[in-house]
Amino acid sequence: MLTYNLSKSNRLPMYEQLYRNIRDDILSGKIKGESKLPSKRELAAHLCVSKVTVEAAYSLLVAEGYVYSLEKKGYYVESNLTSEYSKNNHQQTAENNIKKEYIVDLASNTVPPDKFPFNRWSGIMRKICLDYKQELLSPLPYNGALCLRKAISGYLYEYRGIAVKEDNIIIGAGAEYLYSTVIKALNCKGKIAVEDPTYHKIINSYKSDGLDVRMLEMDKNGVMPDFLYKADCDVIHISPAHNFPTGIVTTPKRRQDILNWLYQNENRYIIEDDFDSELRFGVNPVSSIYSLDKSGRVIYINSFSKTIAPSVRIAYCILPDEISEKYKHLFEKSGCTVSSFEQYTLAEFISKGYFERHINRNRKYYKTLRNRLIDIYNSSAINAKSSLIDSAAGLHFLLKIETALSDKDLKNQLDKFGIKATFYSDYCSDKNKKEHILLVNYSGLSENKFKIALDKLNKLI
Amino acid sequence: MLTYNLSKSNRLPMYEQLYRNIRDDILSGKIKGESKLPSKRELAAHLCVSKVTVEAAYSLLVAEGYVYSLEKKGYYVESNLTSEYSKNNHQQTAENNIKKEYIVDLASNTVPPDKFPFNRWSGIMRKICLDYKQELLSPLPYNGALCLRKAISGYLYEYRGIAVKEDNIIIGAGAEYLYSTVIKALNCKGKIAVEDPTYHKIINSYKSDGLDVRMLEMDKNGVMPDFLYKADCDVIHISPAHNFPTGIVTTPKRRQDILNWLYQNENRYIIEDDFDSELRFGVNPVSSIYSLDKSGRVIYINSFSKTIAPSVRIAYCILPDEISEKYKHLFEKSGCTVSSFEQYTLAEFISKGYFERHINRNRKYYKTLRNRLIDIYNSSAINAKSSLIDSAAGLHFLLKIETALSDKDLKNQLDKFGIKATFYSDYCSDKNKKEHILLVNYSGLSENKFKIALDKLNKLI
Numbered sequence: 048m049l050t051y052n053l054s055k056s057n058r059l060p061m062y063e064q065l066y067r068n069i070r071d072d073i074l075s076g077k078i079k080g081e082s083k084l085p086s087k088r089e090l091a092a093h094l095c096v097s098k099v100t101v102e103a104a105y106s107l108l109v110a111e112g113y114v115y116s117l118e119k120k121g122y123y124v125e126s127n128l129t130s131e132y133s134k135n136n137h138q139q140t141a142e143n144n145i146k147k148e149y150i151v152d153l154a155s156n157t158v159p160p161d162k163f164p165f166n167r168w169s170g171i172m173r174k175i176c177l178d179y180k181q182e183l184l185s186p187l188p189y190n191g192a193l194c195l196r197k198a199i200s201g202y203l204y205e206y207r208g209i210a211v212k213e214d215n216i217i218i219g220a221g222a223e224y225l226y227s228t229v230i231k232a233l234n235c236k237g238k239i240a241v242e243d244p245t246y247h248k249i250i251n252s253y254k255s256d257g258l259d260v261r262m263l264e265m266d267k268n269g270v271m272p273d274f275l276y277k278a279d280c281d282v283i284h285i286s287p288a289h290n291f292p293t294g295i296v297t298t299p300k301r302r303q304d305i306l307n308w309l310y311q312n313e314n315r316y317i318i319e320d321d322f323d324s325e326l327r328f329g330v331n332p333v334s335s336i337y338s339l340d341k342s343g344r345v346i347y348i349n350s351f352s353k354t355i356a357p358s359v360r361i362a363y364c365i366l367p368d369e370i371s372e373k374y375k376h377l378f379e380k381s382g383c384t385v386s387s388f389e390q391y392t393l394a395e396f397i398s399k400g401y402f403e404r405h406i407n408r409n410r411k412y413y414k415t416l417r418n419r420l421i422d423i424y425n426s427s428a429i430n431a432k433s434s435l436i437d438s439a440a441g442l443h444f445l446l447k448i449e450t451a452l453s454d455k456d457l458k459n460q461l462d463k464f465g466i467k468a469t470f471y472s473d474y475c476s477d478k479n480k481k482e483h484i485l486l487v488n489y490s491g492l493s494e495n496k497f498k499i500a501l502d503k504l505n506k507l508i
Numbered sequence: 509m510l511t512y513n514l515s516k517s518n519r520l521p522m523y524e525q526l527y528r529n530i531r532d533d534i535l536s537g538k539i540k541g542e543s544k545l546p547s548k549r550e551l552a553a554h555l556c557v558s559k560v561t562v563e564a565a566y567s568l569l570v571a572e573g574y575v576y577s578l579e580k581k582g583y584y585v586e587s588n589l590t591s592e593y594s595k596n597n598h599q600q601t602a603e604n605n606i607k608k609e610y611i612v613d614l615a616s617n618t619v620p621p622d623k624f625p626f627n628r629w630s631g632i633m634r635k636i637c638l639d640y641k642q643e644l645l646s647p648l649p650y651n652g653a654l655c656l657r658k659a660i661s662g663y664l665y666e667y668r669g670i671a672v673k674e675d676n677i678i679i680g681a682g683a684e685y686l687y688s689t690v691i692k693a694l695n696c697k698g699k700i701a702v703e704d705p706t707y708h709k710i711i712n713s714y715k716s717d718g719l720d721v722r723m724l725e726m727d728k729n730g731v732m733p734d735f736l737y738k739a740d741c742d743v744i745h746i747s748p749a750h751n752f753p754t755g756i757v758t759t760p761k762r763r764q765d766i767l768n769w770l771y772q773n774e775n776r777y778i779i780e781d782d783f784d785s786e787l788r789f790g791v792n793p794v795s796s797i798y799s800l801d802k803s804g805r806v807i808y809i810n811s812f813s814k815t816i817a818p819s820v821r822i823a824y825c826i827l828p829d830e831i832s833e834k835y836k837h838l839f840e841k842s843g844c845t846v847s848s849f850e851q852y853t854l855a856e857f858i859s860k861g862y863f864e865r866h867i868n869r870n871r872k873y874y875k876t877l878r879n880r881l882i883d884i885y886n887s888s889a890i891n892a893k894s895s896l897i898d899s900a901a902g903l904h905f906l907l908k909i910e911t912a913l914s915d916k917d918l919k920n921q922l923d924k925f926g927i928k929a930t931f932y933s934d935y936c937s938d939k940n941k942k943e944h945i946l947l948v949n950y951s952g953l954s955e956n957k958f959k960i961a962l963d964k965l966n967k968l969i
Contacts, residue, residue, distance in 0.1 A: 067669075111669055111795040111800075112795060155647075159645075160645060163641075165641060169638075172849075173634060176627075184618060184818065186818040208528075221843050231718075248841050251841050256692075257692075352843070356644060356645050357645065357648075358646075358847050358849055360681070360847045361847070381709055381713065382709070385821060386821040386822070386847070388819055388850065389850065
């Protein structure tokens with residue numbers, strides 16, 4: 048007979064305790080499928096509880112689908128309920144969550160912990176918790192907290208020369224979220240064109256929105272005008288300030304070509320992805336297409352995930368007036384996707400000047416790190432068999448390698464050594480590029496690990 | 509001649525200072541469009557700076573589109589740049605952000621500040637800031653932090669009787685974000701059916717995804733089976749635990765009808781929105797359709813925005829194995845939309861038992877508040893001309909009012925008195941319902957304000 052230790056002093060009512068005990072035993076397989084439960088009277092007597100308690104527990108088990116009752120026969124356990132899953136393996140880590148540990152990771156950009164102002168950030172968070180109680184408990188408008196939009200507007204004006212009303216700024220949970228909502232506001236259906244190469248996640252994001260994603264070929268000046276027309280798309284997504292991974296900065300002349308394409312048809316739109324524009328070394332910030340445009344059909348998107356920390360999922364876009372109205376119409380009744388705690392924290396972080404200081408400090412740190420790593424490369428043996436492509440922007444540089452191996456083989460070989468690597472071809476539509484260009488994502492890379500990687504690579508090729 | 513106070517001790521280079529000064533004067537209208545700038549030589553002499561400095565500033569102004577140059581003629585200011593927007597009005601609040609202040613707000617649910625454990629939450633945040641540095645600076649997997657998925661899995665098992673592997677849980681920035689990604693994983697195109705009545709934002713969310721949203725009529729037992737078939741949709745979105753705003757709980761028999769509909773065709777899916785299921789007063793939690801289903805085609809969605817605070821934008825969904833794979837395939841390369849700070853904070857808040865205590869405390873508080881307000885209603889004059897519909901769940905109750913006025917008129921009249929109200933008909937596809945049912949969203953409502961609202965309402969009808 049089922050035996051459980053039910054207690055009146057437990058915070059749960061007796062029937063609930065009984066219900067949970069039986070349920071757990073069914074799920075763990077202790078009570079087998081199709082087995083008959085004791086009659087209510089029997090079990091009540093056995094457990095020294097009232098029949099009402101057993102009745103209530105059995106009713107719940109039936110309602111929850113663990114047990115079925117047959118009239119005049121009794122209660123039976125449903126079959127196929129025993130899952131591998133039981134209370135005991137509850138705390139086990141799912142296997143596919145265990146990531147392979149690499150000795151050197153050239154493929155990811157992590158931020159060294161001392162490069163993030165944790166004390167400042169948590170101090171502001173605490174202050175927000177104390178000062179903003181009522182605001183934190185009220186829903187935010189669809190476009191985000193006014194104070195954050197103001198702070199961003201002020202920042203853009205001061206440091207990017209972009210004048211924008213806070214009403215035209217939309218705060219969203221990451222750039223990809225905004226890609227997805229912006230194309231809805233643009234009523235973009237069917238197809239979109241993006242730079243070739245570019246981030247996978249940009250392509251994936253648009254694909255998952257059901258769009259056919261076409262590629263815009265680039266030369267050293269930016270997207271080639273011919274391809275703008277060949278792609279035959281009304282909406283294009285580009286990063287004129289800094290293509291990933293090539294680092295190509297679109298030239299002023301080419302920017303004008305792109306704007307000319309835009310002006311030729313009023314159904315055309317440009318989504319300008321300005322990520323990483325803050326992390327430039329020695330080069331002036333480039334003017335945004337958004338501020339050059341006179342048609343009101345350029346949407347500007349940027350994010351704080353790169354400049355602050357990947358864990359801060361706050362991106363924003365600037366919408367020209369007309370699109371801003373359409374966006375409002377579509378999303379006004381939706382909640383903003385970023386929690387207000389972080390919006391208020393970031394607003395204070397920016398408006399008190401901490402963000403600018405943080406960027407300047409990191410820019411200096413990364414510039415020094417980059418130069419040290421490039422020095423190491425220059426004096427390494429592999430230097431003779433490769434060349435450096437440095438765009439003086441972003442958190443990676445490129446090494447063009449002379450080798451007979453394919454990128455795929457190179458990657459597999461490096462993987463065996465415990466080195467995680469990505470290549471230029473990973474981001475191109477043509478995966479069989481003849482050039483072999485390795486990405487060195489260096490933000491979390493130590494000099495020693497870089498030496499190890501260069502040494503292994505040298506032995507391979 | 510343009511006169512600016514440029515300083516070598518400024519953190520900005522001289523040319524940048526000059527550039528900003530001129531730019532600001534152009535934007536503010538001090539320098540008019542089409543006016544000619546002084547020659548480089550002249551301005552350099554006037555400001556006692558080198559010609560190189562002026563050259564660099566003018567180049568930037570040209571690059572940014574503020575100024576154009578005519579060969580052999582000089583530099584001219586672009587026209588139409590003077591925006592209403594200038595540095596001075598930068599801090600002004602945009603007018604349409606000023607919300608009307610209501611004396612009584614029956615339409616919104618705010619959380620009283622003392623009902624949120626600010627100290628506990630900020631204490632955990634601080635701890636996370638100190639203990640999780642490296643984790644906070646590394647990107648999270650697409651489906652969210654493992655520790656939060658584990659905490660949710662444990663919570664669901666303990667308190668909702670739902671056994672689920674943490675790999676099948678997806679964390680997202682709000683329920684609407686998940687609606688949108690889930691239908692992509694289901695490859696749901698063309699149409700979807702939702703309950704009538706329901707939240708606007710559910711309908712809007714699916715509409716903005718390009719879907720035709722069809723309505724499922726309900727009776728007191730839940731969605732009527734006939735309408736499941738009439739709607740002719742493969743995917744339905746329902747809240748069997750608690751329809752909004754009626755509070756209808758779908759009966760066990762009706763749940764079976766809905767499951768039968770599901771089982772008839774393997775292309776059919778149910779999105780089960782279990783919001784508010786934690787806030788029930790005196791009624792047992794109802795079993796979820798997700799746990800009754802044997803086909804693996806029910807997706808469970810819930811959110812912490814209602815149970816913790818609207819500012820915490822964390823929702824989650826549970827995907828059956830097959831859909832989980834499809835979701836992974838689509839979104840694996842995307843970042844998770846919720847910042848890791850909050851994920852780690854919430855994980856600790858749940859796993860340390862604070863969440864359960866918070867829910868229990870609030871449930872008790874809201875139950876008492878609800879009963880007090882209902883007592884006030886029962887002893888008010890309007891009692892004779894109306895009746896209470898109380899579903900003993902959620903943060904609102906309903907008053908059915910006898911009146912010759914339309915809901916629209918009632919709302920406008922109340923608005924004039926400074927009372928914000930919504931009606932049942934606001935959430936129905938048929939806006940001309942003959943019944944007049946007022947929603948009383950009470951979570952932030954004081955007894956006094958409720959008395960004022962009832963009094964005004966009584967005078968109106």
